[in-house]
Amino acid sequence: MDNSKNYQPGLSIDCVIFGFHDNQLKVLLIKTPYENKWSLPGGFIPLDQDIDTAAVTVLNKRTGMEGIFLRQFATFGKVKRNDEHFGKAVLEHFNIPEEAGKWFRQRFVTIGYYALVDFLQAVPQKGNQQEIIEWIDHKEVPELILDHAAILDKALDTLRTELNLMPVGYNLLPEKFTIPELQKLYETILDRKLDRRNFLRKITNIGILNKLDEKKSNVAHKAPNLYTFDKDKYEEVLKSGLNQGW
Amino acid sequence: MDNSKNYQPGLSIDCVIFGFHDNQLKVLLIKTPYENKWSLPGGFIPLDQDIDTAAVTVLNKRTGMEGIFLRQFATFGKVKRNDEHFGKAVLEHFNIPEEAGKWFRQRFVTIGYYALVDFLQAVPQKGNQQEIIEWIDHKEVPELILDHAAILDKALDTLRTELNLMPVGYNLLPEKFTIPELQKLYETILDRKLDRRNFLRKITNIGILNKLDEKKSNVAHKAPNLYTFDKDKYEEVLKSGLNQGW
DNA sequence: GTACATTGCGTCATAATAACACATTATGAT
């Protein structure tokens, strides 16, 4: 493959794909052969594709899903983010000849995107047979290659801020969900407990949830009511914003 | 000049430099020879410099100032953002030979930064004798090259959001300022009137302003009190955040 | 002096938030 003719040079995309399961905020990671470190799913930018499109492509390829919530959050371009040893190791592992390898060993700047997906809908896709791709609790992320740890941190930081500005949580839940589930999600992302009753009032007052005439089945204790997310009302809320401030 | 050896290929930096004067939020723009359109100040990324450093360099060069508030806000990478006609025109204008010009005519992705500067401290610097660089009211921005209008819009949007999350306004004012001045600034950025008395209460309650024992001189009507910004207290506020939301 | 514009401080009604009480529904042990 001759990347130099088909891809934007020195520029890559890395995706922080979040999922929510077992009261854990999980991140989709790929195990690399390099010192057993893990990596964010990423890719390059075809010369005839918008960077956003290239990010969507990565996401499709890795989750098998379409129409996912995806947002660019930052671009990382420290000189030192590139690791000479890592570059060499990758080339050796894939048996890429020195000449073609020059493209891979140039300095790379990477654009960070984060995605919110329904854990149960997403099916992690391997790039090849040997590859290991897994959902990992964000609190137990192993060592990552390059500056991927910093990228992940920044993504989580952005997600927390976004949560205060607009209701994005539903993207991580199935179509029908309960208020307690939504609360657990908020608590997990923000990493602190919230009061049940105040949470209910605040989240329903936003006016983007539809209460269904249906309760969750097969649960211990009292069955909680099911809700769906109202996309039309959400669009309205987006315009006015959640916490105005001024 | 052989850019291909010294600069990151296909990647540029554009800075939206904001200043505040005469109750106007102004943007520093450069007039180009291309159809008399204007441009954001920008630059390329030396291979041995972090992208943030490269942005600081652009800022230093254009304002003569150091230690400026500077923040990356988005990266723009649509395929169509590059304009074939524009690329040719630039090469012809600077008399760049076809071979060396290839570097300029490749696809470019650009990283957007916005800066907040004290209008009176900044001295717009020309890149060369012919160049025209000017502060222009953000409400009267002329036609811009490429997708610079979209970049500017996004910068302003980000500034408005940031204003709700943390007190950044003081960056646009001189060291000593009055509450009415600060309010005018907020009104200009947010594009709506605020109540004097409520503004005073809210802005002082944040606890990052020091009231000086000094009034503004040579003003019509009642002389307003002068304040300074308290950087230590600001750092504390940054950690907790302004509008928590949850 | 008087009219006028602007600043500084205060009041009041309303809305948003935090802390907490209690009844309801379902499970599982006895």
Added chain:
DNA sequence: ATCATAATGTGTTATTATGACGCAATGTAC
């Protein structure tokens, strides 16, 4: 069946934040 337990659903109250407004003080223009 009864009871303890655990979760959900709804309500109450005190506190705080916000929005709308009144009024005196200060300085300019005439």
